[in-house]
Amino acid sequence: MYAFEAFLPTRIVFGAGKVGELRKYIEGLGKKAMIVTGRRSTKESGLLDRVLQILRSKGIDAVVFDKITPNPVLESVDEGARIARQEKVEFIIGLGGGSAIDSGKAIAVAACSGGSYWDYTRVGGRKRPRCALPIVAIPTTHGTGTEADPFLVITNTKTKEKLGEGFGKLTFPVVSIVDPETMVTLPKDQTAYTSMDAFYHSLEVFLNVNAYPYSDVLALDSMKRVVSNLRVAYENPRDIEARSELAWASTEAGITETLVGVVANHALEHGLSGFNDRVVHGLGLCTLGPHFLEYIFDHAYRRIAIVGREVFGVQEIDDKRAAALAINKLWEFQEVYGCNMPIRELGIAKEDFQEMAEIVYRMFKGLAEVTPGKPGVEDFVKIYEMAW
Ligand SMILES: [Fe+2]
Known part of the structure; x- marks a missing residue:
């Protein structure tokens, strides 16, 4: 009757206060991280500082890329990927709503595989990405589900295409910390x-x-x-x-x-x-x-x-x-x-x-x-x- 295959490779760490245990879950991902986040909310809530502190305590350097807007656009993703390459970032932390995590996924693909993220989309170039940096997702909203899926949505403002894509195991987060305490400041x-x-x-x-x-x-x-x-x-x-x-x-x-x-x-x-x-x-x-x-x-x-x-x-x-x-x-x-x-x-x-x-x-x-x-x-x- 039913024939199906389920591939769900993300480690999901769920529960109030779990962000505090982040250090346990980033073991072995590298010595330099890029935190991809929005302009305001994770700064105002203190979450960004908390994550930076945890990284520092593990001797991990962090580049903060905070240019992500709601409905994230290709330009910022490509800029993030350029910086990640220059700075030799080894893994990405998507911190914030779906736009921050999705942008983190796109940056992970373009930073590792080279060129523009759009080259790897089904409407932009159809190149197969060689690799992606490992992605850690810390969602602060409860809607997109991007913490548990390989999908990302990025808009190309030139072509007005708001495109959802997925790259199988490359864009599943390696770990997602779903901590409801980070969501209480949502308006x-x-x-x-x-x-x-x-x-x-x-x-x-x-x-x-x-x-x-x-x-x-x-x-x-x-x-x-x-x-x-x-x-x-x-x-x-x-x-x-x-x-x-x-x-x-x-x-x-x-x-x-x-x-x-x-x-x-x-x-x-x-x-x-x-x-x-x-x-x-x-x-x-x-x-x-x-x-x-x-x-x-x-x-x-x-x-x-x-x-x-x-x-x-x-x-x-x-x-x-x-x-x-x-x-x-x-x-x-x-x-x-x-x-x-x-x-x-x-x-x-x-x-x-x-x-x-x-x-x-x-x-x-x-x-x-x-x-x-x-x-x-x-x-x-x-x-x-x-x-x-
Ligand atoms: Fe949706």
């Missing part, structure tokens, strides 16, 4: 958006035509944890139990995404944030998500019904009715966090729909093909119109 809105990113990873994996029991159990569990804990963390950001549940939901979603992969909702979102870099990924997913479910309803209602019953407590035997109720519940859930926005409010121009759909379809054809009903470019345009 309310980001708490919601990042959690919804994890939710949609799991929802999309669950709808993927290649889903199987291992991916299902993680996907459903992670959606449940988001639905039952987001409210608490949103209202009380320092609630460490709720943060731990959301952190695990995110890592779990990352694992299940590694097993099976997301579907076209993520492709569609990359159109929004590729065209307007101020669009937050998690919010973009929410603005499209319920419409996406409506659009693929006839091909996916049995699976959506399961989500309704298992995640949202829908009590309805008929699959079509249960699936419709599930979509209503999703709307209601998102409403609490201000995530039900029409995409016109995200600064997206209707005239761009066709071009957006064409670009993302070209880049993410694989995701469309594993989506129930196999949507094409015209379907993508229709979903954008529904969400307008």
Whole structure:
């Protein structure tokens, strides 16, 4: 019945306070590290200093590369890789949200294999990377799942391509320290958006035509944890139990995404944030998500019904009715966090729909093909119109 292979080589160290044990896990990675991080939050929270101190205590030199922006861009990644080569950096620590860790992965590839990161992407050059520096991931948000997967998302601002890539074992972190204490300073809105990113990873994996029991159990569990804990963390950001549940939901979603992969909702979102870099990924997913479910309803209602019953407590035997109720519940859930926005409010121009759909379809054809009903470019345009 089922045939599958699961490759999950990352050592995941999970738990409150685990950053304090970092020194144990970087043994043998080298004497010079590059910390890839954003401009502000890890400095303000004191986390960057703490990590620097731990490295110093082990006699490891560190270069701090702190030019990473949300929706990270190719220019900074290539600059980071140049510096890493010049400074003879031996391993990378991605410290921060998904953008810092994804940039760390891209820098690890380009620093070791040479040239520009884009040379190694499926749209930029298709060169096979020779190697990548080892990557240590310390996430401070609970959404992207990048701590447990080989994927990275980098935007080429010249071509407006926001591209998700993965390089198998080269871009799996060698170790990820998932410490919910590092996440308590996340502001309310980001708490919601990042959690919804994890939710949609799991929802999309669950709808993927290649889903199987291992991916299902993680996907459903992670959606449940988001639905039952987001409210608490949103209202009380320092609630460490709720943060731990959301952190695990995110890592779990990352694992299940590694097993099976997301579907076209993520492709569609990359159109929004590729065209307007101020669009937050998690919010973009929410603005499209319920419409996406409506659009693929006839091909996916049995699976959506399961989500309704298992995640949202829908009590309805008929699959079509249960699936419709599930979509209503999703709307209601998102409403609490201000995530039900029409995409016109995200600064997206209707005239761009066709071009957006064409670009993302070209880049993410694989995701469309594993989506129930196999949507094409015209379907993508229709979903954008529904969400307008
Ligand atoms: Fe995502």
